[in-house]
Amino acid sequence: MIRNKIGARLLFAVSCLALAAVVQAQDLEKLPYVPTPQIVVDEMLKMAGVNANDLVIDLGSGDGRLIVTAARNFKANGIGVDIDAKLVELATRNARNEGVGDRAKFLEQDMFKADISKASVITLYVLPDFMERLRPKLLRELKPGARIVAHDYYMSDWHPDRFAELTVPEKKAANGTEKAYLYLWTVPAVVQGDWRINWDFGPGKLPVIALAFNQRYQMINASAANGDGAMEIVNSTLKGDDIDFFLTIGANKYRFSGKIQGDRMSGNAVTGAGGKPIPWSATKIAPEK
């Protein structure tokens, strides 16, 4: 995990200098082609938990190594997008040579125009400016639960869920450092706003519980109230479309776990004392106009 902000900023600065040096050396206006070492490719795909159910999209796919590895070693489907036609040709050839041409496809396209809506995993090795510019697209177009794994650069505002540091001697020549930094994010569902819990306590008992969430990416804060006033709600967490919080109702503290699907969330609630899980759901209250 990133231990503190200063440490993270320092890592960021060092990595920026590394790839920035390559940009200067190549005197290119666009993002240069610098391949991710194979050992880092393997770790990125492991960190994202890539498997046969995934569609992996590499934005700026170079020689296709991330997508070819995802298809060959992790049995995933993959699409690489690169603006350089020659690299698209090379990646297509590499996929065919590795026997995964049917599951690893490459498109000549600007990554900002690529359709990423079906991706369950996005891989990135792009400069910080690209990371920042891609952030709104990633949040808008990817489904909740999609994973984003990046080599060396992160999004300044959106803290990663996981971080790892590797020592990779072969990076020294191209990047000026042996260090490789890996970042992982899970796209969160949108819960910001007011919700109402529907929970049938039994005949004639339908308490009205109002929930309100404040959200910043995957970080959420919740408050709850019923007709009698504020209720205790603690430890609310959001991972993709999975939501979890502890709400005290009367003498019991219930753990609510559920899935978010647009304007509805539903799941089961249990007390610490055990007992049968109780189904619950909540619906979003449209903001007043």
Ligand SMILES: C[S@@+](CC[C@H](N)C(=O)[O-])C[C@H]1O[C@@H](n2cnc3c(N)ncnc32)[C@H](O)[C@@H]1O
């Ligand atoms: C640092 S390399 C990463 C290659 C590969 N993902 C890897 O990790 O080995 C960045 C790649 O992005 C491509 N690229 C640069 N600008 C792009 C854009 N606007 N859209 C798509 N690809 C772009 C470059 O051609 C290059 O292949």
